[in-house]
Amino acid sequence: MGRWIPSAALAHAGQPAALFFHGVEARTFDGRIQTNHHEIAAFRAILRGLEEFDVLPLTALDAVLAEPDRHRRAVFLMSDDGYRNTLTVAAPILEEFRLPWTLFVSTAHVGNGRPNPMFLARLFFFHAPAGDYALPHFAGRIRLGDAKSREKSAFSGLERLRFLPAPQAEETLAAMIGAFAPGALAELVEHFASEKFLSWDEVRALRDQGVTIGAHAHTHWPMHAGQSDDYLRQQARLSRARIETEVGPCRFFAYPFGNRNDVGPAAWKAVREAGFTHAFTTLSGTLAAGKPAAGSLEAGGNPFLLPRYGLGPRDSHVASLVPLLAAGNPRVRSWQASLA
């Protein structure tokens, strides 16, 4: 039970929920770059909070969605992207707590060592040589000088990059990479070992430990309404095909970024078309908001736009947080309706 919520109230308010993290590191040393990783102590605090719930493997999702009222304490735990430290650091801790979990991998990055584009963009803003840069598809010049100017440029620049159509974003990213002296970027990438992706052998090792493997698109770019239909279909189809070849059957998807403006109406249809049965966003809410069939308390939810709560690096009171997630459901449902 949540320490500050009477058990009767919790039993009434409880609804099944999905929670996700990215990577886990013994120590992070640059919060501007390593935005995706929990430190071990914080991660353990989250897992201790989950001892009060029924943490289930994602294969139980159909049963939970069919009758959310019968699974009020159900929680699904997930990790996004496919960082190597999920195998080396997170998996042994999760095993110690005996918690089942799902790993969503971006298949273009697994195995070929290609870093997450947003990580490269962050390296540009915070570590490229000082100067004024003209970047393709960016209005005006980007000023990189002292820490403050970099912070400011990154704040607007990362958003701008994220909402470009993928082919344009790739051109912008190539120019960002070009700002580094030969070898300097490779050295930086090595320095940030936290951002390394798993190999397929390592993904298979996790599968063999009982981890469910899902798809997190092919390239780690958003699937927003500015992307072409072809691109969206590819992102869904390629990721599923690759996982089925390398790992085995795959029916769960999680959208990169996955927030309100990162997922367009064509995205979830492309995911459905590719043969997935369920897909997760990063809007906050409970799984009752995704119950597909009519005739229930929470009718009309879209199983391809399921809400999911992102665990922040300092989220420690999970037990009291999960029962509050239902407050996000009206927003989730109106968003789902707007993407119909």
Ligand SMILES: [Zn+2]
């Ligand atoms: Zn991601």
